[in-house]
Amino acid sequence: MDSTGYIDKHLRVLYPRFMSDPFPSLGKLLSLPQRQAIESPLDVKLFVSGPAGTGKTTAGVERMRYLLAQGIPGESILMLTPQRSLQEPYLDLLYSPERSAGGEVTPATIGGLARRMCDLFWPLAAEDAGFAHPDRPPVFLTLETAQYYMAHLVRPLLDEGYFESVTIDRNRLYSQIIDNLNKAAVIGFPHTEIGSRLDSAYHGDPAQRRVYADAQHCANLFRQYCLDHNLLDFSLQLEIFANVLWKQDIVRNYLIRNYRHLIYDNVEEDGPRAHDILRDWLPSFDSALLIYDEYAGFRYFLGADIQTGWALRELCDEQIQLQESFVMSGNVAGLSDGLIEAILPTFEGKVKEERGNSSALAIIQSHFYPELLDSVVAEVNALLSDSLLPPSQVVILTPYLSDALRFSITHRLEAKNIPWRSHRPSRSLRDEPASHALTTLAALTHPHWSVHPPKFDVAYALMQSIDGLDLVRAQLLTEIVYRQRDLELSPFENIKADMQERITFSVGNRYSLLREWLLNYRESDPLPLDHFLRKIFGEVLSQLGFGYHRNFDSVRVAASLVESVKKFRQSLESTLSVGLSDPRFPNLGQEYIQMLQDGVIAASYLEGWQAEEKDAVLVAPAHTFLMMNRPVTVQFWLDAGSSGWYERLSQPLTHPYVLSREWEPGRIWSDADDVRYGKEALARLISGLLHRCRERLYLCLSELGESGFEQRGELLRAFQKVL
């Protein structure tokens, strides 16, 4: 792709409105307040707020362009967002070819910054934070390695009767304890208060109560273990940064000296601890642009706090409010208002007024679920072919995206040659066929692990590895060439001629290449698992004729697998290398695969969507779409009757509101809170989604849901009122 095309495409994604002008000169299309923000003097701190779709991020990106154009060195600009996916529009500018060489802008999250500072100033951190071996290097944990250590610590306690009154998958249990630690860090209270805070808001079945004490005990154990072994999970990194490093002049000066200009987007999605640090830091910047999305705060279950975010407003020199939506048509806006009124009524009658704005809302209805998917895909097809809508302008959203659902939709899309992409950060690598295939190949290549994959696994692995190999031929081939007992893979040439023909020679050739590679590798010195995966991927699987050559989804899975293995290995190797060999493992690669199969390592992939095809229909959970922060023309909402659209308030061991800063100590969380916050969350979600919708919403409703049950959640009730 040449560079013009590249820019065009990305501009179209970012600024579809401007595409009427083939050589966009953005200046004339920006609103006055936007321009004010972009071109404000280089010593002014600005707070821009407004609902989604009013051009705030556009202003942010243009401000960055402006700063750079004014000769501000890139390395003195800090670009902060609460989550990496939110940086996408900025990175598009930073990585675009129009940018000439020069210092790099630092895109960061507070967590990422914390980690870098811990790394850089480790000697300062180590002693004050109470690490047992300050003289040895730190080991940074990922979510999965943290989960791994947590499992080691908590498992024995479960047998002693810990958490007896909760019914929860073990891996989810571990992750909720970690989540509590993270919340304590993000919100900014001592982790030793987790249990008592949760307990004091609890009112209900007394038998349930002791789990909070259990959760506290486990959190303490984990923290101590980390301190004893130089392990830093996310919560500890943030706490050390906030409590130890930020208070040291040397660190503070370092940051202040380096970063003179701040662009901080989606302030509302960060936690109070991040806001505290910024409150402290803000006066030292030359210029700052803080962008605050009204009616958002979707990351509340991760500790996001709109109030402490909003409070940063006072520290800025100027406040600009953007109101006019560049995105929503009047009809969509009317629909949004009507729905929100239906959920959180403010005064009588408004709902009725909004009725009849039909062009913004279309309903796709069916009795059974599969029929619904057919109709949805048919409608998408019509939009793309009749209305010539670019695929990137269509999203299919659902509260949860099960593998079966994703599979069903994307196959239907493929049948109509519609490009699609799908982000689903909550799926485990264990359930990814692509990673299953890779681990099977790994087992075949490492006979000394004594892992003997059954024929089915081998056939599936071959089917996915060799392009054009279908299941029938894959099984025929495996049946003949593979011997499970000793992992023998016999050559294609030894197969009888008629069978060779059935399997086809093109498949045979590819099999031979793969086999040869595997056998050669067996002869060589074994590499760490991640290196092995990289090698087989680079040398075979990604080549023309092999399964990963064109399947980008699988490529992404493979990449996250490699990443996950690498982090696991590094974390464990460092633990071992500092002589703290608590876990002793025969082979890290083998251990990793075991952990993956047990689900201890969730290894969900969060990264990597910068690389993916963007002009494609997005199939994603609603929340993921929100965190990508981009508008589209048409949205499909599947499972409109599901109650999953907002029920994610509480978990057995944690609670986003009770642990939040605004929660009054000792106040009981009541059913009224449940209802109120639930409705607010739903209203926020609807508003967030519709503010990112230009023209039309398709409400997709089957009387019987995916599992055949009747559905009538709150979202549907709200629609009922506006219809």
Next chain:
Amino acid sequence: MPNFIPRPSQQEILRYSGGRLGIAAVPGAGKTHILSALAAKIIREGWLGDDQEVLIVTLVNSAVDNFEARIKKFFDNPLQALYKYRVRTLHGLAHDIVREKPARVGLEERFSIIDEREAGFIRRDSVNAWLASNSLDDYLDPSLDNSKRDWVKRDQLPDLLDSLALAFIRSAKDRLLTPESLRAKLDAFPSPLPLAELGWSIYADYQRALAYRGAVDFDDLIRLALTLLESDEEYLARLQYRYPFILEDEAQDSSLTQERILSLLSGGTPPSPFGRGAGGEGGNWVRVGDPNQAIFETFTTASPDLLRAFIENNPSIPMPESGRSQPSIIALANHLIDWVMTSHPIPEARTALSLPHIQPVPADDPQQNPPDDPEAIRFINKRFTPEEELEAVAKSVKNYLDSFAEIPIEQQPTIAILVPRNQRGVDVVNALRQRGIEPIELISSTSETRAAAGSLSYLLSYLADPSSARKLAKAYEVWRRDWREDSEKMALVSDVERALRKVGNVEDYVSPHPALSRGERGEEFPSPAGEGLGVREEAEQAIEELSAFRVVVQRWLNAVTLPIDQLILTLAQDVFTEASDLALAHKLALVLRQVADDHPDWRLPELTAELTVIAKNERRFIGFSSDDSGFDPEKHRGRVVVTTMHKAKGLEWDRVYLMSVNNYDFPSNMPGDRFISEKWFIRGGLNLEAEALAQLTALESTSEYDWYEEGAATMRSRLDYVKERLRLFYVGITRAKRDLIVTWNSGRQGDATPSLPLSELMGWWEEG
């Protein structure tokens, strides 16, 4: 209201204007109908506010569908009633309640529910673990010699303990006891309770296994719903607002927990635990049921006395008219009530049945009772051996079937053979088959369950062996299962099926040109369709059909790498359209996912085998929505349905055979009567299950006069059983519309006699 002319008692019920109302109905009185009419009236007359619904609670899922269909009929535009009512089983309701606030009771947002089969699996593990490290020797008959003792331990105890554990765990959950709280009570109890200790140990182990999986069982769901309602007044108030009217069907089978839940929801004060009655006044709660039809197979705290007390303590309207049976059968049923109430030799058993008597419908009723025909009632007072009884009934059925073979199917009668136990049903089925009669089985899990599971297992077995043309052909048939009823389409299906069976290399059909990358395949079509198809048009149709199926198969083949649950769901979405089938497929998907997680080394063949086992009904599989999918006897005119008396509840046939009505299956606690639950190898003939539950009750009791006395529970349980069997007999009799034939046999040991109520009825009948 179309097609509904209320009878006098129904008219009175429709004048309902709020509050509590108890309705004792007789068999065939039209309970579903009146409740549907009442719900429609409440909706139509605008008694509901914003976001309010009429809550209808019933026993089985088939009834849920039944209600939905009937209520809709009361409205010209079904939208008028949309979201104005909600029909749920108790499990469904509990699920709704818990689903809104799972974390409150220690559940994850998306907790899973384990079905009874899987629960049985886990419980069995716990039982085996207990047996491996404990002994029950204290309870074995000391006179057993060593070899017999070993045999009992190996062959008998696991089953006995399993059913004891099931009863114990259910009962503990019914009383809201967790393993922890039960442990505390055991520790505080002054004397040892070995069976309660045993029960606790298995319960704790079982519950830990569930928690480990992040799953709950059906009883947990109900327990947690009640816990939630009792511990969260605000939530309760919200639900009370949402459900201003509660209509409860089959209330005679309501357990204490169900009663507590509904009582709370309807705004009444909860009944005291294990006391009588439904608590104080309050709420709009209509309960309909027939206490005389309270029959239950496994232990619950259900008791018809609960409904009787409700009817006594609240405004009530009886519903005695029934157009189902001919007058002689009604007379027989009414006499059974009278005899039990006044003359049963065991005075404590006299409360088994109660009034009202059944009355025929008035002359203007659209559903008239069949004409009186005393000759159509036959008691065969011959002392058959069990085999002879089978022979005699099979012969009678054969003659009867032959007698109307010539008349049109819609005029043929409906026929059922009702037996007391599943095993006897299997014997009957075999005996009929030997005479060339193919019966309709309605024995354990329903045929729909088996058909759906069977369909999926055919698909999986193809996917496990994708180069098999035979399995491919079978998979095709499954894909077109909806065409079964259409003979023209069936012809096409069998043509295509034949063609597929003959495909030489399956890959040439399912994935031609593999060298081309996916999605770029040519249109060239291998010609499995050509041969054997006569007319050109038919051949074209077949080719079209083959192309269509190929697309589907390709999708399936690509889906095999998915985890098993998602594979099943994907397949299900292609082959099922029935709500019940989809729901069932979901259950199966969950079960298989669990199985796959528990056995990481299992692949498609093993998982298919597991599904086949379910399909063949070797293991009980009862799910949320497959309890008893609605069985309609009318759809099987001219055929013989074989089922148990329990399963026959709610159904009716023109001719009914009641078999094995002897004193073994229907004991009356007379000398010589034996009880199934009292095992010969247990000392003193103790009913261990009853004893274990009594120990549990003793733990719960606060009264110093309630203590555990060994053996007393065994005796009480006899009485409960005697009473339940009287009602079961009553249910059997009232299934018949015109013909009733009752037989008995002398039992396996040859010493059984006609059951006492049968003798009584025979005597009364002969006297005329």
